[in-house]
Amino acid sequence: MGDSSMQHHIQSADRFLIRNINQSVLLNLIRAHSPISRPQLATLSGLSQVTVLKITNSLIERDLVLENEYAESTGGRRAGLLEINPEGGFAVGLIPQRNALNAIILNLNSNLVYSRQWNIPFTYPQVIDTIEHCVKEMLQESGVPREKIIGLGIGMTGLIDAENGRCIDSQLLNWQNLEISSPLEERLGIPVFLDNDVNCLAIYEKLFGQGQSYNHFLVVAIGGGVGLGIIINGDLYRGAFGGEGEFGHTTVSAEGRLCVCGNQGCLEAYISDRGIVKNYLEYMHSTTYSLQGEIQEATAFEVVERARNGDGAAIAAIQRAGILLGVSLANLVNIFNPECIVLSGPDSDASILAGDLLFEPMQQSLKQHLFSQIGKDLHFIVERQGFESWARGAGSLALRHFFASPARVNTERMLVES
Numbered sequence: 001m002g003d004s005s006m007q008h009h010i011q012s013a014d015r016f017l018i019r020n021i022n023q024s025v026l027l028n029l030i031r032a033h034s035p036i037s038r039p040q041l042a043t044l045s046g047l048s049q050v051t052v053l054k055i056t057n058s059l060i061e062r063d064l065v066l067e068n069e070y071a072e073s074t075g076g077r078r079a080g081l082l083e084i085n086p087e088g089g090f091a092v093g094l095i096p097q098r099n100a101l102n103a104i105i106l107n108l109n110s111n112l113v114y115s116r117q118w119n120i121p122f123t124y125p126q127v128i129d130t131i132e133h134c135v136k137e138m139l140q141e142s143g144v145p146r147e148k149i150i151g152l153g154i155g156m157t158g159l160i161d162a163e164n165g166r167c168i169d170s171q172l173l174n175w176q177n178l179e180i181s182s183p184l185e186e187r188l189g190i191p192v193f194l195d196n197d198v199n200c201l202a203i204y205e206k207l208f209g210q211g212q213s214y215n216h217f218l219v220v221a222i223g224g225g226v227g228l229g230i231i232i233n234g235d236l237y238r239g240a241f242g243g244e245g246e247f248g249h250t251t252v253s254a255e256g257r258l259c260v261c262g263n264q265g266c267l268e269a270y271i272s273d274r275g276i277v278k279n280y281l282e283y284m285h286s287t288t289y290s291l292q293g294e295i296q297e298a299t300a301f302e303v304v305e306r307a308r309n310g311d312g313a314a315i316a317a318i319q320r321a322g323i324l325l326g327v328s329l330a331n332l333v334n335i336f337n338p339e340c341i342v343l344s345g346p347d348s349d350a351s352i353l354a355g356d357l358l359f360e361p362m363q364q365s366l367k368q369h370l371f372s373q374i375g376k377d378l379h380f381i382v383e384r385q386g387f388e389s390w391a392r393g394a395g396s397l398a399l400r401h402f403f404a405s406p407a408r409v410n411t412e413r414m415l416v417e418s
Contacts, residue, residue, distance in 0.1 A: 022047060023055050027084070028403055030065060031108075034083035041082070056082060064088040064108070084108050089150040089402065092135060092190075093395025095197060095387070096122050096156055098173055101134055104391040105142055108150075110208040110399060114142040115388055124175060128183045135188060151191040151398030154180065155200035155390065157225065159243055162195045171260065172224070193397045197221075198245060200393035201344060201385070202229025203236055203400050210342050210381050217340040218332060220247060221385075222325075222352070226268045230336070236400075247332070248272065252324050267328050271321040273300035276354075279317035280306075304354045315357065322358040326365025333366070333375045340379040352384055 025045050030036055033044070042052045059065040065088070067080040086107040095102040099121050105114035116138050122130060131154075139146055158170030165181020167173075181192040195203075202219040205211035211219075211231060219229035226248030230237040238244055248268030249261055256265025257278065269275050280303045298306075307314035329341065345352035359382065366375075383389075 026055055030082050031084050035081035090144050090148050091395040091398035092152040093391040094154045095390045102387040102391045106395040132187045149190050150402045153193045153394040153397030155197035155394035160196045165194045195397055198227030198229045200397050204393040204396035206231050207396055214339045216338045218338050219342045221344045223345050271325050276300050276321050279320045283313035283316045307357050318354050318357045319361045322361035323365045326362040327369050330366050330369035334371045342381045344383045344385050
């Protein structure tokens with residue numbers, strides 16, 4: 001290719017990128033401020049009315065945007081009001097578990113249009129076959145046209161290479177170095193995005209949930225494990241190699257209890273469901289509580305129930321979890337200085353069901369370990385999440401890519417008019 005041809009190719013690619021950036025800006029403004037007029041879009045975006053008219057007309061033709069009733073105008077033609085067409089596109093969200101698959105389909109407003117659970121084993125190497133079968137089945141059952149699927153988002157536990165769509169290591173699923181996105185894209189013919197499930201939940205909270213009004217917040221998920229999603233400057237933080245958010249494997253006791261990861265003294269070993277049970281058994285076998293009788297095992301739910309009935313060992317076990325969680329949250333606040341923390345867990349999670357038995361010592365410990373004035377305006381939200389909420393997070397992963405500006409690919413490019 002000659003120099004002139006190469007220059008023309010680069011210029012064409014630049015124009016295409018710039019147009020996509022402008023389109024993304026307008027889509028997000030419409031999503032955030034609908035119903036909104038074209039003159040308002042021009043003012044908020046800094047784009048000319050000609051550019052706004054050209055792009056919005058294209059979005060209407062593609063059925064992604066609706067033009068509804070008219071707004072009052074200062075003169076001339078009355079201004080049409082624009083909003084996202086919820087049925088203009090759909091996102092699929094999947095949460096694979098060891099013996100189940102939770103699945104949803106969302107419209108462009110993140111409203112649930114389909115939900116399904118399969119009780120099936122996810123054994124290697126049939127993972128891709130199983131997901132392909134389930135996605136095809138859910139599309140047929142839901143009646144959503146395949147051509148309107150903007151993407152498939154998959155959220156899963158473990159260390160995930162989101163950029164390359166690969167599971168590096170998931171202890172829960174026993175998957176290692178498994179390519180997921182590429183083979184599924186080839187089979188299904190739709191974009192496939194993969195990320196840690198707590199990152200997915202953080203994306204959902206930022207786009208559609210409790211985090212919409214915050215640019216700096218944390219999502220802490222507790223249950224079988226302890227995960228962390230980090231939103232900084234309004235976007236998800238993934239770290240250099242995709243290993244961010246392993247909050248449960250931060251150390252709270254250098255010579256402490258052995259964790260399932262093989263290290264000692266991890267937070268997860270004390271505040272997860274397993275950790276609370278171990279706290280309880282240790283207290284039961286201690287001198288203080290030995291008169292209450294010997295017990296060899298219990299479930300986390302039994303510990304919570306016993307605590308509510310006044311069992312001293314059970315109360316102490318949950319309080320210990322709360323104190324250690326509070327200290328660890330204080331460390332996060334001292335490092336990130338967030339506006340808000342969303343503490344999330346499944347409806348059936350023992351830590352969430354423990355309520356104030358855990359949250360009161362957690363709050364006291366959190367405040368006690370904050371530095372100076374950091375955290376004085378911190379908002380704290382506790383959410384109980386069902387399986388659909390986690391799958392909705394996975395679906396939001398695809399929605400994020402749909403609404404995301406291509407400027408993320410090259411942040412040094414400036415927004416200019418096409």
